[in-house]
Amino acid sequence: MQDVTSSPPVDLLRRLRARGAGDPVTHVERVPARVGVPAPWPAWAPPELPAAFARRGVVAPWQHQAEAATLAYEGGHVIVATGTASGKSLAYQLPALATLLADPRATVLYLAPTKALAADQLRAVAGLELEGVRPACYDGDTPRAEREWIRRHSRFVLTNPDMLHHGILPGHAQWSGFLRRLAYVVIDECHTYRGVFGSHVAHVLRRLRRQCARFGASPVFVLASATSGDPATAATRLTGLPVTAVTEDTSPRGGVTFALWEPPLLPPDSGSSSPVPPQPTGDHDDLRQVRRSALRETADLLADTVAEGVRTLAFVRSRKGAEVVAANARRALDDAVPGLGDRVAAYRGGYLREERRELERALLHGDLLGLASTNALELGVDLVGLDAVLICGYPGTRASLWQQAGRAGRSGQEALAVLVARDDPLDTYLVHHPEAIFGAPVEATVLDPANPYVLAPQLACAAAEAPLTPADLALFGDGAKEAVDELVATGALRQRPTGWYWRHRERPEVDLRGEGGAPVCVVESATGRLLGTVDGGSSHFLLHPGAVYLHQGVSYVVDELDLADGCALVHVEEPDWSTHARDVTDLSVMSVRSYVDAGPVGMFLGEVDVTSQVVSYQRRRIATGEVIDTRPLDLPARELRTVAVWFTLSEQSLTSAGVQPADVPGALHAAEHAAIGLLPLMATCDRWDIGGLSTAVHPDTEAPTVFVYDGHPGGAGFAERAYGTASAWLRATRDAIAECGCEAGCPSCVQSPKCGNGNNPLSKPDAIRVLDVVLRNLPS
Numbered sequence: 006m007q008d009v010t011s012s013p014p015v016d017l018l019r020r021l022r023a024r025g026a027g028d029p030v031t032h033v034e035r036v037p038a039r040v041g042v043p044a045p046w047p048a049w050a051p052p053e054l055p056a057a058f059a060r061r062g063v064v065a066p067w068q069h070q071a072e073a074a075t076l077a078y079e080g081g082h083v084i085v086a087t088g089t090a091s092g093k094s095l096a097y098q099l100p101a102l103a104t105l106l107a108d109p110r111a112t113v114l115y116l117a118p119t120k121a122l123a124a125d126q127l128r129a130v131a132g133l134e135l136e137g138v139r140p141a142c143y144d145g146d147t148p149r150a151e152r153e154w155i156r157r158h159s160r161f162v163l164t165n166p167d168m169l170h171h172g173i174l175p176g177h178a179q180w181s182g183f184l185r186r187l188a189y190v191v192i193d194e195c196h197t198y199r200g201v202f203g204s205h206v207a208h209v210l211r212r213l214r215r216q217c218a219r220f221g222a223s224p225v226f227v228l229a230s231a232t233s234g235d236p237a238t239a240a241t242r243l244t245g246l247p248v249t250a251v252t253e254d255t256s257p258r259g260g261v262t263f264a265l266w267e268p269p270l271l272p273p274d275s276g277s278s279s280p281v282p283p284q285p286t287g288d289h290d291d292l293r294q295v296r297r298s299a300l301r302e303t304a305d306l307l308a309d310t311v312a313e314g315v316r317t318l319a320f321v322r323s324r325k326g327a328e329v330v331a332a333n334a335r336r337a338l339d340d341a342v343p344g345l346g347d348r349v350a351a352y353r354g355g356y357l358r359e360e361r362r363e364l365e366r367a368l369l370h371g372d373l374l375g376l377a378s379t380n381a382l383e384l385g386v387d388l389v390g391l392d393a394v395l396i397c398g399y400p401g402t403r404a405s406l407w408q409q410a411g412r413a414g415r416s417g418q419e420a421l422a423v424l425v426a427r428d429d430p431l432d433t434y435l436v437h438h439p440e441a442i443f444g445a446p447v448e449a450t451v452l453d454p455a456n457p458y459v460l461a462p463q464l465a466c467a468a469a470e471a472p473l474t475p476a477d478l479a480l481f482g483d484g485a486k487e488a489v490d491e492l493v494a495t496g497a498l499r500q501r502p503t504g505w506y507w508r509h510r511e512r513p514e515v516d517l518r519g520e521g522g523a524p525v526c527v528v529e530s531a532t533g534r535l536l537g538t539v540d541g542g543s544s545h546f547l548l549h550p551g552a553v554y555l556h557q558g559v560s561y562v563v564d565e566l567d568l569a570d571g572c573a574l575v576h577v578e579e580p581d582w583s584t585h586a587r588d589v590t591d592l593s594v595m596s597v598r599s600y601v602d603a604g605p606v607g608m609f610l611g612e613v614d615v616t617s618q619v620v621s622y623q624r625r626r627i628a629t630g631e632v633i634d635t636r637p638l639d640l641p642a643r644e645l646r647t648v649a650v651w652f653t654l655s656e657q658s659l660t661s662a663g664v665q666p667a668d669v670p671g672a673l674h675a676a677e678h679a680a681i682g683l684l685p686l687m688a689t690c691d692r693w694d695i696g697g698l699s700t701a702v703h704p705d706t707e708a709p710t711v712f713v714y715d716g717h718p719g720g721a722g723f724a725e726r727a728y729g730t731a732s733a734w735l736r737a738t739r740d741a742i743a744e745c746g747c748e749a750g751c752p753s754c755v756q757s758p759k760c761g762n763g764n765n766p767l768s769k770p771d772a773i774r775v776l777d778v779v780l781r782n783l784p785s
């Protein structure tokens with residue numbers, strides 16, 4: 006790689022890559038700086054508005070802001086989908102506030118995915134000091150005493166979809182004055198409404214539209230999104246309305262030098278003599294170490310950039326990983342200059358709001374120089390303009406990658422972004438195929454409002470708010486009639502001549518955030534202090550009795566997981582082992598939706614029932630990775646009806662391809678792992694959204710079979726996407742395995758960090774043979 010220019014980030018990168026033996030950089034992409042294109046204030050904007058924005062330092066809008074604002078002001082539904090820090094908020098503030106100033110009765114409803122983001126927007130709108138707008142947050146934290154005042158007097162209410170779902174819509178009678186005059190609905194960060202959560206939010210918005218219509222209002226929807234593929238279609242699916250997209254980003258941006266970084270292979274059997282012990286990361290530690298871990302590499306890079314005084318943000322995928330990166334960087338800095346380690350901290354979603362605010366403030370003011378964060382920061386607010394961003398592991402989508410990298414670079418200044426590959430098939434594929442990152446469009450946001458597991462409970466909520474009429478069914482879209490019939494059959498709804506009525510006193514209990522259930526609180530037994538929360542879906546893995554749990558670098562051990570109360574009791578303890586939960590999975594085919602008969606190969610899409618249970622955990626010595634013991638757990642099994650894609654092969658075709666019968670299980674298992682690892686290349690998911698199962702003979706298919714299923718009830722569209730792109734997906738899978746430089750299989754190709762069988766058996770060469778048979782027969 007030839008560096009043709011010299012600039013601070015290029016020089017910094019040169020120093021970083023010169024540290025060890027060999028060059029870890031596989032590609033350097035230069036993302037050029039962009040000059041901003043300002044536009045005049047729209048003629049319709051009342052003069053107070055430009056004056057108010059000017060006081061906050063905004064002298065003129067950028068062209069995309071003015072374009073989106075004018076479309077919305079003229080009554081069109083619009084989505085502005087541009088990069089981080091491109092000023093999307095002005096695009097909705099302008100038409101919304103202009104309307105509030107022109108019509109003293111009009112109201113605006115603003116939705117953010119998190120309370121923190123709504124609170125920031127409140128500060129921004131309140132800071133404009135406009136007469137009569139009276140902006141206010143209305144969420145779970147709003148004191149009872151203030152709620153009535155807000156309903157009656159606020160004209161700019163900021164809330165979140167959960168509050169709209171649990172509070173505002175069921176209480177629509179009290180909100181009738183507000184809803185009757187509703188002129189705009191603003192949906193910020195709308196790309197976060199994807200998968201099952203997005204499908205729920207789509208119906209909450211339909212319920213909102215239904216209530217507005219009952220009061221005679223038809224508000225304009227203005228959506229803001231990170232850069233995404235085909236935003237108009239996604240916004241139309243989300244709102245059920247025709248939406249125009251504004252996608253050309255005309256804000257200025259500093260240039261970014263973007264490096265792809267592959268940690269070096271370790272010499273064989275170097276595990277025990279390694280100078281830095283493997284860390285309990287929850288990621289890859291159950292695997293034989295083949296490459297230097299991305300976490301250790303990122304921690305070193307973070308220490309190096311902080312030592313140079315470069316303000317750096319490191320994105321790490323797992324919460325444990327973020328803690329480990331921060332702790333290792335702190336240790337390395339303290340070894341160099343005692344006290345310097347204090348300039349680095351960890352940040353993640355489970356922290357309490359005050360802790361997060363304090364960390365953001367410290368980084369913005371330079372008290373902190375380095376922060377290791379989970380993607381919780383994707384939604385964190387003004388944290389942009391950093392000198393360097395380190396991305397530890399591909400974040401799952403190009404959209405997220407660009408959003409994280411977008412934190413680097415101030416206007417007029419060059420910055421550095423580094424993607425550090427994890428020991429994983431997708432990451433390895435990407436650092437050797439930079440065109441799959443830099444030459445491909447960002448993914449579309451996938452959601453499926455027709456998912457019956459979402460649609461039926463949402464229709465129940467709608468019926469509880471007001472009886473459903475035949476006209477309403479059209480609003481809720483495909484499958485609504487079938488879902489209503491089902492609700493009548495199960496006794497939830499009663500059909501009368503005037504419509505369908507909710508039969509119960511209590512409202513239906515529906516959680517928008519999906520099947521995982523409510524988050525589990527982590528509480529320190531001795532003090533009763535709430536340390537943070539873990540989402541319900543991960544709680545069996547992370548908070549089982551005996552689990553080692555890290556918070557801000559402090560180690561705790563779980564005494565008790567109380568599933569009924571949703572809390573885990575922990576005490577401070579730093580044992581010299583880490584813990585790794587194991588689960589067992591069972592799968593049965595319920596129905597086939599679609600299939601391809603390709604001779605000896607079959608490719609299927611259909612419904613399956615998956616039962617899984619966390620049954621035990623291993624304790625492993627931190628220093629050596631040695632297994633101390635395996636301990637049983639008594640946790641309930643969890644069941645999942647979902648959508649799967651699967652392929653079968655005839656035993657004959659495997660034998661002809663040279664796969665010995667004894668090697669079939671290892672061949673299928675290895676192909677399954679790699680296929681799951683590569684699916685995020687095709688769909689907006691990550692491997693943690695997907696599960697798999699492979700077997701030399703499955704009772705339902707009576708053949709050697711590999712299943713890959715959506716980890717969400719009813720499916721989130723991922724398996725369907727895999728089925729639709731099957732040959733491209735399995736081709737990339739085959740190439741990733743074949744191109745891996747390891748001998749017998751490694752985490753970069755066929756091993757999986759979430760394998761319930763301890764990555765046994767696995768056969769790398771036979772996995773290639775299996776996929777060759779599939780690809781040879783499957784029409785592309």
Ligand SMILES: [Zn+2]
Nearest residue numbers: 745747751754
């Ligand atoms: Zn490998």
Ligand SMILES: [Zn+2]
Nearest residue numbers: 757760761762
């Ligand atoms: Zn496995």
